Amino acid sequence: MGEIQIPRVKLxxxxxxxxxxxxxxxxxxxxxxHPVSEDVGISIIKYAFSKGITFFDTSDVYGANANEILVGKALKELPREKIQLATKFGVAPGDYTAGIIVKGTPEYVRSSCVASLKRIDVEYIDLYYQHRVDRSVPIEETMGELKKLVEEGKIKYIGLSEASPDTIRRAHAVHPITALQMEWSLWTREIEEEIVPLCRELGIGIVPYSPLGRGFFGGKAVSENVPANSLLRSNPRFQGENFEKNKIIYTKMEMLAEKHGCTAAQLALAWVLRQGDDVAPIPGTTKIKNLDDNISSLRLKLTKEDLEEICDVVPQNEVAGARAIETLLSFSWRFADTPPPRV
Structure with a gap:
């Protein structure tokens, strides 16, 4: 088989x-x-670029700023004009013992942007997301400052993450939103009812994060113990009885993937990739093999019937446990824009 040409999409x-x-x-x-070494991290980003991936996603809160610094060092070895760099602001740094603080004041927007530009060592950010919405600050105020940053050339496009329909509409009225980043995978599909149609009505691209169900469809958590320091330890879907029930779903996905001549991860990712021409998922990995496998998922040609069959294997009412964001919101996020889970 020849090299896969990764298509381009407009967000x-x-x-x-x-x-x-x-x-x-x-x-x-x-x-x-476990984190990878700086050299390995840079080499993975460079390898992804060599294969046709040009859209890289980071945030000021990942690794307590270390992630942006790592991405910046990798970009120094790549042609900047061919890269679409996305980063985020809004989750204030801290030890989080008293809860995760979300900030969206105009002053915080500007200071965060300036700090990210410096850390990544670039002149502009292609796509700048509000990581979580601060409900104590009118979205119009946050967007007003983001609009100024666009006018000044510090950022090119504005994005939101985990925002409600009302917030998306109000934000878009101040300045066009280019992309909405939301969790979207075979086992997290809440956005399909209201958010996806709204994005298409307003002309907003969709960037699914955790398209492999936080690695669940990659099978690692099923076959190996989840590391003690992993965020997955706090995810209800990876705990106790929930996890045992969800393993049954994974086994069914494996069997269906065999029929398609691919892995469960590739089938799950191919399903997300097929959700529209305005959809660009951002799976992450620390291994070149997994990256190659993710790219190979673009080869899968799935019919409408195939997509329905995949959905049938992962019925939403059989997924056990709340998604991680809902759990966090129920006790620790301050001013987050997504409502707490229904009990």
């Missing part, structure tokens, strides 16, 4: 074009597993 109506498959850099600094 939003403002001119941003990215690789259909992006790369989430968060895991390189150890949020899910």
């Amino acid at each position: 939003g109506n403002q001119g941003l074009e990215v690789s259909k498959l992006g790369f989430g850099c968060m895991g390189l600094t150890g949020e899910y597993n």
